[in-house]
Amino acid sequence: MAVISYRKAINQALEQEMARDESVILMGIDVGGGTGGSGDVGSVGGVMGVTKGLYPKFGPDRVIDTPISESAIIGAAAGAAVTGMRPVAELMFVDFIGVCLDQIYNQAAKFRYMFGGKARTPLVIRTMGGAGMRAGAQHSQNLHPILTMIPGLKVVMPSNPYDAKGLLIKAIRDDDPVVFLESKALYDMKGEVPEEAYEIPFGEANILRDGRDATIVAFGAMVPRAMQAADRLAKDGVKVTVLDPRTTSPLDEEAILDSLDETGRLIVVDESPPRCSLAADVAALAVSQAFDALKAPVGMVTCPHTPVPFAPNLEDAYIPSVERIVEAVKNTL
Incomplete structure (x- = not known):
């Protein structure tokens, strides 16, 4: 390839x-x-x-x-x-x-x-x-x-x-x-x-990394950051699952719930403000359908509820960082 x-x-x-x-x-x-x-x-x-x-x-x-x-x-x-x-x-x-x-x-x-x-x-x-x-x-x-x-x-x-x-x-x-x-x-x-044409079905999540300590669900550009966070956590002996839904509608709810059933801990990383975000949606899914599996509150790593800043240092701080993802995972543990 x-x-x-x-x-x-x-x-x-x-x-x-x-x-x-x-x-x-x-x-x-x-x-x-x-x-x-x-x-x-x-x-x-x-x-x-x-x-x-x-x-x-x-x-x-x-x-x-x-x-x-x-x-x-x-x-x-x-x-x-x-x-x-x-x-x-x-x-x-x-x-x-x-x-x-x-x-x-x-x-x-x-x-x-x-x-x-x-x-x-x-x-x-x-x-x-x-x-x-x-x-x-x-x-x-x-x-x-x-x-x-x-x-x-x-x-x-x-x-x-x-x-x-x-x-x-x-x-x-x-x-x-x-x-x-x-x-x-x-x-x-x-x-x-691959050079040839191929299709990826909608509504099928991709599990990029498998671990039993916590599940990280991340969307779009947040997926590579979640993988970097998983690498850092692994150095401390924490093994996490990184799940990329790939499509938000349809959403692979089954894959998220199955992973949560195994790990008992969920962190959702979403580059959007927290109110009515995909992070809030997935958190609600976990609480409403897998409450008994949860060993800790669901962690949400999102942007603040503000417009995107223009100042470079503020814009960088606005985007969910690898450090914030690591911290959220550790908080659930």
């Missing part, structure tokens, strides 16, 4: 699915890029270069640079999906979800239900979130809790290159709307990825 970046894994998934199925189209702000500029058309590939190189291969009819209108992008993509296409719409930052939320939660997410199960909406919304990139409060949030609570949406948060490719291919082939939430902090992360 080749060793490629998280960014390249996503690009590879898009390229392979577009080559396999002519109904797959890509649309968004500067997904081709270079139009009207000094460079070649297709030379940009989005703000992070994720779609670079796809325009020359598939042309303007399938890699569509859109106006700067999130409502138009998602509205057009939803319409394309119900009329036979498989659009992959890029929402540049998840922070802009408010501009087009009606098209997502009041339209695309409801089509199957409103039309008696007869409407298919094979729509993928690619977007990115997360702090740490000095992008300011309006470009650094993780809004997966908002998206996860919407019935009819599937929400994906890949934490490594292998999962990024397999989950995106699954998302493109799925007949329901999927929000594919990429982490800005992981784009340069490298790992082994």
Whole structure:
């Protein structure tokens, strides 16, 4: 297997699915890029270069640079999906979800239900979130809790290159709307990825490490930090399970509860504010369905309930750290 970046894994998934199925189209702000500029058309590939190189291969009819209108992008993509296409719409930052939320939660997410199960909406919304990139409060949030609570949406948060490719291919082939939430902090992360196409099922957690002292459930960019915390804890003789749900909707509740039954201690790491977060959701799951298994209160490691700071030292402190994860585990012990 080749060793490629998280960014390249996503690009590879898009390229392979577009080559396999002519109904797959890509649309968004500067997904081709270079139009009207000094460079070649297709030379940009989005703000992070994720779609670079796809325009020359598939042309303007399938890699569509859109106006700067999130409502138009998602509205057009939803319409394309119900009329036979498989659009992959890029929402540049998840922070802009408010501009087009009606098209997502009041339209695309409801089509199957409103039309008696007869409407298919094979729509993928690619977007990115997360702090740490000095992008300011309006470009650094993780809004997966908002998206996860919407019935009819599937929400994906890949934490490594292998999962990024397999989950995106699954998302493109799925007949329901999927929000594919990429982490800005992981784009340069490298790992082994098969060259051929493959799917990773939704709703199946990945257990990256097995231990009997405590269970750490982490989402997206917090998974590598949880693994670092597990390494540090192992030096002190503490062995933890690290569980990556990979999708927040559907959520692999069974895997979480099974692990909790073995360890009796649960720490949830979520890069979002604590109120109504995935950390709170998983903690509630544990308390409501596995209370007898708990040997200690559930630990939650989250961001504070504030906007993302712009000052670098404050932004770094805002994100759940390896040290805070280690401390939370030790507190449960």
